[in-house]
Amino acid sequence: MVTKPPTLEELTAYRDRFMAGFPTPTSAQFLGFDVVEIDVEAGTATIDFLATDRMLNPAQKVQGGILTAMMDDTMGPLMHIMSAGRMMPSTTDIHTQFHRPGLPGPMRCTARITRMGATLCTSSAELFNDKGKLLASAIQTAMMLPFSPPQK
Numbered sequence: 001m002v003t004k005p006p007t008l009e010e011l012t013a014y015r016d017r018f019m020a021g022f023p024t025p026t027s028a029q030f031l032g033f034d035v036v037e038i039d040v041e042a043g044t045a046t047i048d049f050l051a052t053d054r055m056l057n058p059a060q061k062v063q064g065g066i067l068t069a070m071m072d073d074t075m076g077p078l079m080h081i082m083s084a085g086r087m088m089p090s091t092t093d094i095h096t097q098f099h100r101p102g103l104p105g106p107m108r109c110t111a112r113i114t115r116m117g118a119t120l121c122t123s124s125a126e127l128f129n130d131k132g133k134l135l136a137s138a139i140q141t142a143m144m145l146p147f148s149p150p151q152k
């Protein structure tokens with residue numbers, strides 16, 4: 001991070017503010033985004049999603065980009081929170097592996113910060129179906145850009 005890294009107290013306070021009232025963007029609404037837990041001490045996030053029949057490919061499986069979007073939408077918010085809200089990640093690359101087909105229904109993503117650098121942040125994520133089976137995994141890099149919350 002460009003400035004001094006946030007303290008655990010600052011991270012905890014921002015995580016609580018984020019969970020209490022950060023507006024859910026339309027793309028996250030489409031994915032059924034629902035935060036389960038953000039652990040700022042461990043640098044991990046658990047977020048639930050809901051795959052619907054509007055997200056299917058011709059094989060009637062959840063389209064791969066949608067599964068990737070769910071993981072991007074877990075790693076991104078985690079990176080933002082781990083900057084105590086000072087920065088917003090802009091994903092520069094993401095590599096996904098698809099292990100099992102996804103079907104409509106609840107999905108859970110867990111993500112972890114690999115390293116928060118001065119300008120780049122790296123992270124990893126895993127996406128599971130409602131039976132706890134691993135559907136996909138990803139590693140991601142993002143540029144951390146200064147962020148000011150939109151004025152009301």
Ligand SMILES: CC(C)(COP(=O)(O)OP(=O)(O)OC[C@H]1O[C@@H](n2cnc3c(N)ncnc32)[C@H](O)[C@@H]1OP(=O)(O)O)[C@@H](O)C(=O)NCCC(=O)NCCSC(=O)Cc1ccccc1
Nearest residue numbers: 057058059061062063064065067098099100101102133135
């Ligand atoms: C099948 C394979 C590719 C190869 O796996 P291998 O390890 O060699 O084989 P293995 O036999 O071990 O099977 C592994 C597990 O998979 C399960 N399973 C397999 N087949 C089926 C099935 N038909 N239905 C249900 N489940 C099935 C199987 O039971 C097992 O699970 P288990 O351990 O028993 O619990 C697997 O990695 C896979 O499906 N990955 C996800 C690919 C994916 O979803 N990509 C993204 C969407 S593509 C896209 O959107 C792009 C596009 C856009 C527009 C238009 C067109 C395309």
